[in-house]
């Protein structure tokens with residue numbers, strides 16, 4: 497098995513997956529899974545699918561077998577859990593009145609949302625909405641090209657920015673890039689700030705050589721339009737503060753635009769509205785999505801500095817059919833209202849401290865736990881073989897499948913990282929239940 501294929505998440509072609517399915521999938525579920533596999537194009541990260549979902553609510557999903565699982569994956573959309581009743585109510589109210597906004601018209605909900613989003617970011621003042629994250633990333637690339645008159649980009653190996661052709665060109669994952677032919681030209685890739693596998697041998701303590709390499713390319717090329725990266729990689733890889741400060745300064749020195757992709761973690765998951773706010777910098781553009789639609793509507797946004805509005809006057813950059821979808825805007829507005837009203841950023845900090853305490857104790861007890869880390873409620877438990885430090889990908893996959901049996905769903909990132917992303921309104925009890933399951937699975941399997 498090429499372990500590069502497991503960077504984004506666990507895949508459906510491993511022997512462990514086959515063994516788990518043989519043991520856990522009943523005849524009725526198998527019929528539906530087979531039916532699904534007979535009509536959808538097969539893809540390594542989804543079809544043939546893992547299981548059949550019947551309902552979702554709060555932090556939980558229920559499968560067609562009746563099994564209820566805590567969902568600490570949620571595709572990063574369930575910031576407030578699945579099917580938040582107040583968001584459903586807001587959507588239900590708007591639907592009979594304004595179910596759609598044709599492109600030549602605006603609507604008050606789109607305007608309110610644009611104003612609300614920019615109120616969190618002093619120098620990012622202009623917004624474009626899109627139906628999904630990859631489209632918003634695509635708009636950002638185009639804005640940077642049009643504004644700078646340059647086309648080259650610098651992005652990161654192991655990154656994910658969506659599955660469209662331009663997004664996989666700047667993305668750095670083999671599972672999307674292999675066997676697909678020529679990608680977009682001018683896309684440089686650099687190593688991500690991941691001290692565990694740093695090609696500059698930083699020795700597990702980032703020494704910013706990876707940031708220095710970005711400036712090296714900016715200097716050598718001289719005409720790079722943009723540096724595009726996830727502020728933190730969801731695995732998670734959490735760079736030190738100086739990393740983004742150094743890249744920000746390098747972009748300024750070389751006239752490149754800094755675009756940060758915060759699609760999975762903006763709007764509260766890290767304990768701040770925007771992840772870059774942990775770093776004391778502002779990008780030129782930030783792209784958000786996933787949770788923006790309140791866990792119900794597909795929705796994303798590009799938020800950019802005022803100067804782009806001056807530079808790009810007569811160009812169409814988005815023009816998506818669902819650009820200012822009022823239903824999605826209402827869902828987003830209600831979600832932001834709830835985050836503010838219920839002090840959820842503070843709740844994230846509290847749950848983060850609680851989770852870190854438990855994960856640190858787990859690390860002391862399990863030799864295979866190499867590292868535990870989190871920013872807010874993006875958490876990772878990295879498994880490596882204690883004797884030689886090699887990735888323990890087989891163990892991570894086995895722990896994931898055993899946890900599913902015990903009632904917890906999460907994904908594995910980079911093959912060997914248990915990646916936990918509960919709703920940001922998760923309760924202490926739910927966190928405790930999840931860690932108890934992982935502890936049990938680790939104890940049984942390592």
Ligand SMILES: Cc1ncc(COP(=O)(O)O)c(C=O)c1O
Nearest residue numbers: 628629630656657658757759760
């Ligand atoms: C960091 C990041 N960027 C972009 C995307 C693409 O978003 P979408 O699936 O809405 O196109 C994703 C989705 O997983 C993501 O995690």
